[in-house]
Amino acid sequence: MPMITLPDGSKKEFDKPVTVAEVAASIGAGLAKAALAGKVNGKLVDTSHVISDDSDLVIVTGRDPEGLEVIRHSTAHLLAHAVKTLFPKAQVTIGPVIEDGFYYDFSYQEGTFSIEDLARIEEKMHELAAKNIPVVRKEIKREEAIKFFRDLGEIYKAKIIEDIPGSETLTIYEQGDFTDLCRGPHTPTTGALKIFKLMKVAGAYWRGDSNNEMLQRIYGTAWNDKKSLDEYLTRLEEAEKRDHRKIGKHLDLFHLQEEAPGMIFWHPHGWIIYQQIKQYMSQKILQDGYQEIQTPQLVDISLWEKSGHAELFKDDMFIVDTENSQYAIKPMNCPCHIQVFKNGLRSYRDLPIRYAEFSNLHRNEASGAMHGLMRVRQLAQDDAHIFCREDQIQEESYKFIQLLLDVYKDFGFEENLTIRLATRPDKRLGDDALWDHAEKALSESLKHAGLAFEVRPKEGAFYGPKIEFHLKDCIGRMWQCGTLQLDYNMPNRLEAYYIGEDSSKKVPVMLHRAAFGSLERFIGILIEHYAGKFPVWLAPVQAVVLNITDKQTPYVEKVVGFLKNQGIRAKSDLRNEKISYKIREHTLQCVPYLLVVGDREAEANTVSVRTQRGEDLGIHSMEAALALINAEIAKKGRIH
RNA sequence: GCCCAUAUAGCUCAGGCGGUAGAGCACUUCCUUGGUAAGGAAGAGGUCAUCGGUUCGAUUCCGAUUAUGGGCACCA
Numbered sequence: 001m002p003m004i005t006l007p008d009g010s011k012k013e014f015d016k017p018v019t020v021a022e023v024a025a026s027i028g029a030g031l032a033k034a035a036l037a038g039k040v041n042g043k044l045v046d047t048s049h050v051i052s053d054d055s056d057l058v059i060v061t062g063r064d065p066e067g068l069e070v071i072r073h074s075t076a077h078l079l080a081h082a083v084k085t086l087f088p089k090a091q092v093t094i095g096p097v098i099e100d101g102f103y104y105d106f107s108y109q110e111g112t113f114s115i116e117d118l119a120r121i122e123e124k125m126h127e128l129a130a131k132n133i134p135v136v137r138k139e140i141k142r143e144e145a146i147k148f149f150r151d152l153g154e155i156y157k158a159k160i161i162e163d164i165p166g167s168e169t170l171t172i173y174e175q176g177d178f179t180d181l182c183r184g185p186h187t188p189t190t191g192a193l194k195i196f197k198l199m200k201v202a203g204a205y206w207r208g209d210s211n212n213e214m215l216q217r218i219y220g221t222a223w224n225d226k227k228s229l230d231e232y233l234t235r236l237e238e239a240e241k242r243d244h245r246k247i248g249k250h251l252d253l254f255h256l257q258e259e260a261p262g263m264i265f266w267h268p269h270g271w272i273i274y275q276q277i278k279q280y281m282s283q284k285i286l287q288d289g290y291q292e293i294q295t296p297q298l299v300d301i302s303l304w305e306k307s308g309h310a311e312l313f314k315d316d317m318f319i320v321d322t323e324n325s326q327y328a329i330k331p332m333n334c335p336c337h338i339q340v341f342k343n344g345l346r347s348y349r350d351l352p353i354r355y356a357e358f359s360n361l362h363r364n365e366a367s368g369a370m371h372g373l374m375r376v377r378q379l380a381q382d383d384a385h386i387f388c389r390e391d392q393i394q395e396e397s398y399k400f401i402q403l404l405l406d407v408y409k410d411f412g413f414e415e416n417l418t419i420r421l422a423t424r425p426d427k428r429l430g431d432d433a434l435w436d437h438a439e440k441a442l443s444e445s446l447k448h449a450g451l452a453f454e455v456r457p458k459e460g461a462f463y464g465p466k467i468e469f470h471l472k473d474c475i476g477r478m479w480q481c482g483t484l485q486l487d488y489n490m491p492n493r494l495e496a497y498y499i500g501e502d503s504s505k506k507v508p509v510m511l512h513r514a515a516f517g518s519l520e521r522f523i524g525i526l527i528e529h530y531a532g533k534f535p536v537w538l539a540p541v542q543a544v545v546l547n548i549t550d551k552q553t554p555y556v557e558k559v560v561g562f563l564k565n566q567g568i569r570a571k572s573d574l575r576n577e578k579i580s581y582k583i584r585e586h587t588l589q590c591v592p593y594l595l596v597v598g599d600r601e602a603e604a605n606t607v608s609v610r611t612q613r614g615e616d617l618g619i620h621s622m623e624a625a626l627a628l629i630n631a632e633i634a635k636k637g638r639i640h
Numbered sequence: 641g642c643c644c645a646u647a648u649a650g651c652u653c654a655g656g657c658g659g660u661a662g663a664g665c666a667c668u669u670c671c672u673u674g675g676u677a678a679g680g681a682a683g684a685g686g687u688c689a690u691c692g693g694u695u696c697g698a699u700u701c702c703g704a705u706u707a708u709g710g711g712c713a714c715c716a
Binding site for chain 2: 103112113114115199200201202203204205208209210211214215216217219245249250256257258259261315316361363365366367368369370371374375376379381459468479480481482483514516517518520521522546548549550551576577578579580581582583584585586587588594596598599600608610614616
């Protein structure tokens, strides 16, 4: 007879096997109604699950994270149900839960789902939910399931089952006239689904392979209560206000135009930020033993053939024909850095050699891939290649990771960081033994640095595995910024060598590394991170000096001159406008310091200091105001 | 590259079932010299993305192209 232990430690004994729903009912009517699923000995099950042995049981409701997942999963089914009702010829494929919601992919050859269809589908979903249709779990044999879905004309479902190995028993869920293959669990009835919204339609390849048919994906969100949904929608709206494309326009930082897709026109204020972070990094790596170099933009195709780029990266390269030869605009610096390395005889004593370069790279990105500053066709990386001996890999990797973490702290990125180890891709250079070696070395160095990371199979570069440092944008999309790549192949292909201790020629190992990744992308992330309110060291204009009336004009000019002399990016606003008007304008332009000057200040040689946030820092002498600004500049973007 | 959507003034956006367009902000001029988030008035500003088709007439309807947006695929 099952003895059920509840989370609070209390025990309930039943004289016969019971379902999760029955246990919930025995506790209370409210809980019985709220129960969406159960967790028996840690395993998530339907409320119809029968418990026959002594077990631990948690009744899962919409308030639990698992319950919310069940809601979203069931809402995906409800979406499929509604689509099948309205568009009987659509075929179902997969419908997983994702962050904040779910999606469902359909194959619908007869047409496409429009925004208006979305509204109709959503209405139908509410209708089906209101009917409170029981959701019934059934076990079915693999072969039977294939036949079942084949007969329904659901070819994709049949394919999915065919790929499930062995003869294991599968489960299907029936709700009214709709049946879907699913592992479950699901809500007991469709009535549990009330708070949901379809968000957008998009294309998505069957099985994520661009050689396959493009399916139609419908994204939705679902919540346990109306308040959470509203909060989510507000969060989205707020996040969109931080969009770097919007802020970039508003703050006049850069623009893009049709004649140069994916290439940035940097405006004066944007270029200050760009120069600022570039100079910052330039100094940073100099201290770490790097040497900055500059190599050609246009290099004969023969070098790219030797390096392997022509074979494995050609689609991403811009090729230029001249009368006698073919050149490629460089998409990466590495082959050129190897040329500098080779220009001279290197001893093992010279290693490591660290060459850095910030020059522009061009990559012919797919037209649909471009995205503001985040994904562009012309970019500059804080790129460097470290040539070292096998026994130096560990230390060099560790040193770079420390550099990167230190840099990220200066921008306040401590929580936002996701680290991945991307291993050998299908299209690659070199033999597997080298890849084994390289992958191991990278994962060891991450472990040594005490960093948590996830492994991403097949996502490495064609010449070697890589560590990826990802930062999130305002709506949670992740962008790879920093990277550390270990390359045993390219130095060998391009015949780089050094003289070892035993006087023999040895091939150096090459580390490709960047902390920002592309400056463009990093600035995009920065804009969203700060919502345009840059810390003082990056702010394009650090202080504006404002007069109250014309009378103070000479004094304002004196203050601005003083600040500029001291290296502050200061300017005056002498317009014939009211002070509140000017303050509003510069506040919206995210100028960190507003120095107001009226007769009182002009007479006493002082300024009244107001910050972008609206704080009044009081009256200060010019020197004291300068000290305030400089102290803030020195902090950079550090949180701690 | 693929799917869907979008493209109107410097910016944010209206509008038109076919008769060449409108607001707010910004801009220019004038009045106002005002102490910490919008003072007032007047004026100027558009080949309605590009190219084609239908039509007496297209910014509007149709098609193509380009770019952008959301996804997918690919990648920093």
